[in-house]
Every structure is written in structure tokens, then in C-alpha cells.
Amino acid sequence: MAAAAAETASRRLGAAVRGLSGAWYGRHMAAAERAIRTRLPLVDLVLEVRDARVPASSAFESLRRRGPLEPDGRRFVVLNKADLADPSETEKWTAYMKKQRTCPCIAVNSHNRESIKELLNVVRSRIREIKHGERDCTGTVLLVGIPNVGKSAIVNAMHQIGRIGAADKGKLKHAIVSSHPGETRDISGYKVASHPNIYVLDTPGVLSPRFANDDSGPRLALTGAIKGSLLDEYDIAQFLLAVVNSREGYRSWENLNQAGDTSSSGNANTSRSHSKKRQYVSDHSQDFIVKAVRQVLFETISSFKGDLGKEDELRRLVDRQFISLQEAFKVSTESSTQQS
Numbered sequence: 001m002a003a004a005a006a007e008t009a010s011r012r013l014g015a016a017v018r019g020l021s022g023a024w025y026g027r028h029m030a031a032a033e034r035a036i037r038t039r040l041p042l043v044d045l046v047l048e049v050r051d052a053r054v055p056a057s058s059a060f061e062s063l064r065r066r067g068p069l070e071p072d073g074r075r076f077v078v079l080n081k082a083d084l085a086d087p088s089e090t091e092k093w094t095a096y097m098k099k100q101r102t103c104p105c106i107a108v109n110s111h112n113r114e115s116i117k118e119l120l121n122v123v124r125s126r127i128r129e130i131k132h133g134e135r136d137c138t139g140t141v142l143l144v145g146i147p148n149v150g151k152s153a154i155v156n157a158m159h160q161i162g163r164i165g166a167a168d169k170g171k172l173k174h175a176i177v178s179s180h181p182g183e184t185r186d187i188s189g190y191k192v193a194s195h196p197n198i199y200v201l202d203t204p205g206v207l208s209p210r211f212a213n214d215d216s217g218p219r220l221a222l223t224g225a226i227k228g229s230l231l232d233e234y235d236i237a238q239f240l241l242a243v244v245n246s247r248e249g250y251r252s253w254e255n256l257n258q259a260g261d262t263s264s265s266g267n268a269n270t271s272r273s274h275s276k277k278r279q280y281v282s283d284h285s286q287d288f289i290v291k292a293v294r295q296v297l298f299e300t301i302s303s304f305k306g307d308l309g310k311e312d313e314l315r316r317l318v319d320r321q322f323i324s325l326q327e328a329f330k331v332s333t334e335s336s337t338q339q340s
């Protein structure tokens with residue numbers, strides 16, 4: 001219950017985040033949107049790729065606001081980057097989509113071979129259904145989504161895994177995969193299967209000029225769909241802290257102190273964190289900055305006595321965390337004074 005109240009408070013704090021101007025929607029996105037729209041009626045299947053960490057905020061709203069996205073309900077939602085998302089949340093999302101009967105949904109990790117094989121199987125069987133079991137037909141799939149959700153990574157993996165014979169002959173193509181949004185500028189086709197022949201069209205990421213929710217902006221900036229520099233970085237950090245403070249995950253950061261560090265661990269409940277100790281041994285993100293940030297956050301949250309379900313209390317904790325982080329990293333407080 002407390003966590004749910006805190007989540008609501010963090011959402012309200014997110015709603016206060018300013019600076020959502022639509023600056024990411026340029027001429028190239030408008031052109032890509034038009035090009036995608038003209039192809040929609042021509043393809044057999046549409047795979048809408050979303051980021052499994054933010055399935056609602058990463059929905060492909062751009063085309064839906066101008067009419068139905070999929071030809072005759074032939075749409076699949078692919079929740080990519082499932083390796084970075086909370087597995088229980090991903091499970092809830094896939095179950096929710098199934099229950100809504102809006103469209104089928106599959107969670108994948110494009111860096112994982114088995115996961116892509118599963119996606120290929122789903123696509124193959126759906127194309128066979130659409131083509132009434134014809135073996136030598138050709139099926140086309142349009143891969144759409146907002147920027148940086150992993151469309152090109154998915155198409156590369158499907159192309160490589162589905163075309164092992166071509167790989168031997170050095171005939172494979174490569175879509176550009178980048179951690180920066182907006183790298184894909186053109187629509188390109190990749191063969192991913194034979195009997196039936198299936199071609200997947202990779203498309204540029206398109207993001208609506210307006211967000212569906214107030215907190216979509218910071219969520220998309222934090223997951224890399226829009227450049228952080230397009231929003232106010234202070235606002236994004238504020239939103240992230242509100243989310244962290246609203247969840248239980250911080251408790252496991254107490255272990256960081258037992259892994260050879262000298263700072264005190266605070267007074268939080270330790271029962272869950274002990275069981276997660278092993279996880280940190282293989283956590284590649286644990287450079288010293290991440291570790292130091294986690295220590296500061298653990299200490300500030302676990303020593304905070306206020307009610308995190310209340311927006312003003314949550315804000316008080318966030319302000320305190322900014323000061324603690326500035327102290328820990330010996331950052332001048334001048335810039336934050338100018339913000340307020």
C-alpha cells in the first residue's frame with residue numbers, strides 16, 4: 001500500500017516536470033511517418049516494438065492518432081529489452097494485453113538467440129496463417145516503433161538467425177544499431193526466413209510530437225528514446241529519484257557496503273537484501289560512480305522518516321538527495337541554486 005501511494009506521488013511529481021516541447025519531432029520524422037503510412041496497407045503483419053521498461057510511454061502513438069495502425073488487426077506488440085525490465089512487470093503487461101484482446105504481445109531480448117528464435121517462430125506461424133498455409137508464398141512484416149527501442153537490433157538478429165545459409169556465403173546485410181536515437185533514416189528490407197519467404201522492413205523511429213502522459217517525457221529520456229538534452233536534466237533527475245524512492249529496489253543496495261566499502265549501511269530492513277547479494281557480483285554496471293550513487297540513495301531513503309506517499313514529503317527527500325549527492329561528488333551547489 002505504502003509503495004502504491006509513493007508511486008502515485010512520484011507520478012504527480014512527474015506531472016510537474018516541465019519543458020516537453022516536441023522538439024524531437026523534426027522534418028525527417030514527419031517524412032518517415034508518411035513513408036510508413038503508405039506501406040501499412042501493403043504488408044501482412046505489423047510488429048510494433050516497445051521498450052519493455054516503459055511499455056505505455058513507448059507505444060507507437062504517431063500513426064494511431066491518424067487512424068488505425070494495423071491492417072485488419074494484423075499487429076503484434078514486441079516488448080524489447082526485456083533483459084533490462086522487471087520480469088514480473090513484463091509478465092503483467094503481456095497478460096494485460098492478452099486479456100484486453102487488443103493484439104498479441106511477446107517479450108524479447110534482441111541480444112538473446114533463443115528469444116529471437118521464439119519471435120521468428122511466432123512471425124512464421126502468423127504469416128502461414130495469413131497465407132493459408134502456402135509454403136512458397138512471400139510474407140512482409142513492417143517493424144515500427146519510437147526511436148531507440150531496438151528495431152534495428154531485432155531485424156539484424158532475425159536476419160542472422162533466420163538466414164544461417166546466407167551467413168555462410170557472406171550475404172548478410174546489417175542495419176545500423178546505435179545507442180543514440182534516430183540513427184535509422186530509411187526503410188530497408190531484410191529476408192528473415194524461407195518457405196515461406198519472409199521479409200522484414202526496418203523503419204526509422206517515429207515519436208509523437210505530444211506525449212500521452214505527463215511522465216512520458218522523463219521516462220523516454222531515461223530509457224534513451226529522446227535525447228536528455230531536449231528536456232531539463234534537473235527535471236529528469238528529479239523524476240528518476242522520485243521513482244527510485246517509490247520502489248523497494250533500493251533495499252538491495254545495502255549490500256554494497258558489505259562488499260568492501262567502509263561507509264555505514266543505514267537502518268533499513270536487511271532480509272531481502274541478503275538474498276540478492278550474489279546478483280552484484282555479476283552486475284556490470286557497478287563502476288564506482290553507480291556504486292557511490294546507490295550508497296547515497298540507500299542511506300538517504302532508509303534514514304528518511306517522512307511519508308513518501310505525500311508529494312511534498314517525497315519532494316523533501318528528493319531535495320535532500322540532491323544535496324547528499326552533491327556532497328558525495330564534491331559538486332558545487334551554485335548550479336542547483338540557480339535552478340530554483
Ligand SMILES: Nc1nc2c(ncn2[C@@H]2O[C@H](COP(=O)(O)OP(=O)(O)OP(=O)(O)O)[C@@H](O)[C@H]2O)c(=O)[nH]1
Nearest residue numbers: 081110147148149150151152153178182183184205
Ligand atoms: N539490453 C538490451 N539492449 C538492446 C536490446 N535491443 C537493442 N538494444 C540496444 O538499444 C540501442 C538501440 O537499438 P537500435 O536497434 O539502434 O534501436 P532502433 O529502434 O532501431 O533506433 P532508431 O534508429 O532510433 O529508430 C542499441 O544500443 C542496442 O544495442 C535488448 O534487447 N536489450
